[in-house]
Structure formats: C-alpha cells, structure tokens
Amino acid sequence: MNLKFLFASGKNAKLPYYIRNYAKVILPKYVFQSRLSKKLESIKSRPDANYITSRVEYYNKLHTAQELPESSQRFGELKKSKKVKSVYFLDAYRVISWFKGSFKWNYVPGDVTYIPEIPSIVKSRPISGDNSNSVLLKLDEVRHFIFIRDRLKFNEKLDRIIFRGKVDNKPHRIAFMEKYFHHPMCDLGNITKKKTLPPEWTVEKCTLYHHLQYKFVLALEGNDVASNLKWIMSSNSIAVMPTPKFETWFMEGKLIANHHYIQIKDDYSDLEERLNYYIENQEEANQIIRNANKYVSQFFDKEREHLIGLAVMNKYLEKTDQK
Template structure:
C-alpha cells in the first residue's frame, strides 16, 4: 500500500469517527431520551417537513401493524460481537440510544440481500418485490457515505473508464474483467489478495482522487450495493453501471438511468458505445454530473439525516405495536 493511498485516499478518517461514536456510547442514554420528543416534534415546523416524511416512508414502508415475536432482542441487548461488528453496533446505537432500551427489534447486520420474514432493521435490501419488512437505517456510514471535492472538470479527464475493486466471488465483476481487461478504453484492476482470478488482473489500491482523473468510473454491485457509487456521484466523473438491484440509505432505487448515471446492459455489451456517446456529447454528460451532484446534496445536512433516522425508528416501533 503506497503512502499516496494512505494519506490521500479520499476516504473518511476512521479515527475521528470512532472517537465521536464511542463518546456517544459513553454518554448516559437519558441525555438523548430527554431530547427525543422535542427533536421529532421539530420536524413539523421545518420548511422541508414534507420531504422528510417522504424519506421516512421510503425507508420504512410498513403500513399495517405487525407484532414482533416475543423472543426477539431488545434495543438494550445491542452489543459489539462477531455478528454485530463495530460499525454496525456504533451506527445503530446512534439511533437506539434515543429510545427506551426495553423496546423490541429485529436487527440484521451485514450485507442483506434477502427480505426478512418479520419487520427488521437492515443496511441494505432488494429494490424489487415487497420489501416492506426491510427497514433501512444509515449503517456503515463511515465507509459508504464518502463524498469528494473534485477540482477537475469533466472535459479535463481521460476518455476512459476505471475500476478498482475486489472481483473474486463476484460473478458480475469477474465477467466484466474478462470482457474488458485489455480494452483500450478501460483501466481495470482486481485489488483482492486472493489467488483465485488471473494474476495479471491484480493491482495495488489507488486513492479515490486518482479515480477522478477518468471521465467514467465503473460502479458494479458487490454482495449488495456498489459502495463507490456515492462518492462517484459527488464528483465530476460519471458512474457507469447496470440498473441497481439493491439499495441502502442512499435510495439507489430512486436513481434514474441516464439522468443520474450512465446505464449499460447487464451483459455490458454496449459499454464502448455508451462511453463514446458521452465523450462526443459532453453537454449531456455534464447534465448527468449536475443531476448526480444535486442528488448527493440531500444527504449532506447532518441534523436532518439524524432526524430522519430517529423518525424511521419511531415508525418501526409504532408499526410493531410498541408505541
């Protein structure tokens, strides 16, 4: 790993995240619970109240009341463990600490690609189908919610697409690498240390800012979502991908093809055609960049993000007949 990557990666500094998160854990819960009613009531008088309610109902689609089984965990049972890794513990605690710990919930940490049988708090869910039992919270935000300050204009960037990521055990990424690794418009690399895929695909990690030298950045889903999509959409480069099948707090299901990102076929067969089109029509490319930047901007108000998270949790408790 190069010094350039270590000090200029573009990722969120984890040390700051952990200091603030554990300081919250050390604060008595009553400090937050006393403020909950006032915080939630403040939504009603905000000029963006309708927008906030729309997002609450997008993350939490529960309509009918559903009783949770008696044996599910309580909020107070949340602890860091092998199952609940530190970021899943800390990000969930950021919301649960505002509520009485005797309330019940079903928390499913990790990259969730199925829809639980009972109402559950998750980081990710399938976009298609009846996904109302998958209630989204903003989890693993230190890794997923990264936004960049891009100083290069689209016209200044290379007429190529870049991808750096783990391709092993991810058939879609392996397929793309096989098809385009030697293509002159592609700069691709597998950063996995495992010896499963061709050795010549392996490369060292490069910083997020190094990606921004390219007009196009590949955003392929891994186990669930493409974790790089958020910072790509905050830049002056364009995300290129098939239509997403999973979503998180970023509401990937609301993204519009060729409005927020460049859509390619699931078999990637039209990649070269799509890239060349936007290289020749950079005015249309700039519209996509502007739309993507505007979409990202809705996640930058930290106070509003917290209010939405609290309201999503309150609705969960209400729809599971606990309030």
C-alpha cells in the first residue's frame, strides 16, 4: 500500500509544481510587471467581469485605507525560510512578482485561525466575525487544490463513511474517533503513530481512489480547514461535516449545508441518522453531488484564478495606501 500511495495516491505531484514555479523565480520580474496594468485592465471587458469582482471583494474585504507600519516587510524581501516554506514562498511569489519590490505587506504563512491586527495576506481565516484584515490568497495550492475524476456512481458505492487523517492534537477529531471508531457504518483511521492515541486507531495511508468506494467521506477541519473537502466535492461521493469555522481561497464560508455537503451537528450525534437519510433518498444525494461538482468547477480556469489573485493584491495595495 505504501508504494501504491507513493505513485498513485491521487494527490498533486509536487515535482512538476516545483519545476514550473521555480522557473518563474528565475525570470526577470519586469517580464511580469510590464504587463500588470494591461492584465488588470482586461477584467473590465471580460464577460465574467462581475464574477471576478465578486470573488475579489470576497477575498479582500478591506474598505477604508489603513497604512501599514514602516517596519513591514517589502515584497522584494520575500525569501524561503523555516517560517516561509517552499509552497508559501512560491505561491506568494507567483502574485507579488507582478508588483514593485518596494511595496509593503504583512504576510502570515501557515494555518491561520485568528484575525491579524493589521491588514495581512493569509491562506486561511475564521469565517465568523469581522475578518476584513485577513486577505486571502491561494496559498499551499499543491496540497489543498486537488480535484479528482470519479468513475463510480453514487449508487455503486458502499453505504459507509470513510476517514483517513491526522488525529493527534486535534480534540474534535479525537472526539469523533472515540464516538464512532467501532461503528459498522464507519471506516476510520489515524495515519500518524502517536503513542498517546489508541493503537487500534492507527492505519496505513490509503489513496484518494480508495476513498471513492464509499458513498460518504468525512471532512473534519484540521488545524484550520478540511484539506480533503475540495477533492471530495469534485467526486461522486459526498462530504459529511459540521458547519465549517474556517475558510481559504475555496470560500468555505459560501458553502450551503445539505446543498453542497451533508451537515452534521457539532457533537456528531446525528451522523447515523443523516447517512441513512441519504442512503434512502438517493436522488437528493445525487443533487448534492451535482451542486458540489458545479461549485468546484469555478476553480478550474487557471488563468482566471491567477487574474483574481493579482486583483486581490492590487486592492490590498490600494487599501493600505500604497497606490
């Protein structure tokens, strides 16, 4: 299974990602910067201009100008480091390389579950409250934005729910395992080897394609969002989860319960009831799958995704009084 997972896991291959993006780092920045104005101006004449604008406004909710501290990092100072790992360096560079290196920003890489005190570029943010200082960019894309082709129809799948993930140090995941590990409708497993957890919970990793044998896939938030949610929603299985508390570029805050995913209570007490309902009402289940597939399709246009990222950053500079 380890070899199968290594070569056919269903996840994005990292080597092509690194080659493609490090190649852009080598290019002189004027190659990008000389085209920026024209690229941003092109949004106005696009047939999807209103859609692009709505996405930009969702990611960047800054309304009034706020100056950044003079000590803020400059674009040109971005470097890979222990804090700024390769994927966070490359995904940010793909956007900021289109702008002058003298512009300032507050860049907070990693799993961000709080709202910064000043306007900041983040991968994730809380959905509730005033999160306007948390400006979303598409970061850690190679890990999070996975979409999958599913050849099995919903009615051909097992009447069970599957979960494979890191359970350690995540109380909400531990609570789910304690409640349902031995339940006949559940196939659950922890993929880390933590001695503090029951040893019977520990299993080998399995491929994403193995998950597709099941009608339902559990999407429990980890440090921030549930990283498996994107590929589940691109499949013919259904994501099962409580109402999400955090969001990324995927706009988890826009998802509608029992329209894009099956909602369960925060204490998971209605899991069996919810699964049985959709096993017995398969047309409703198929409608959720169609809705989810349609939702993920908006992220397939890579050129448009990049254009939205540039517009988000351009607004960030405007609202931090730099343009």
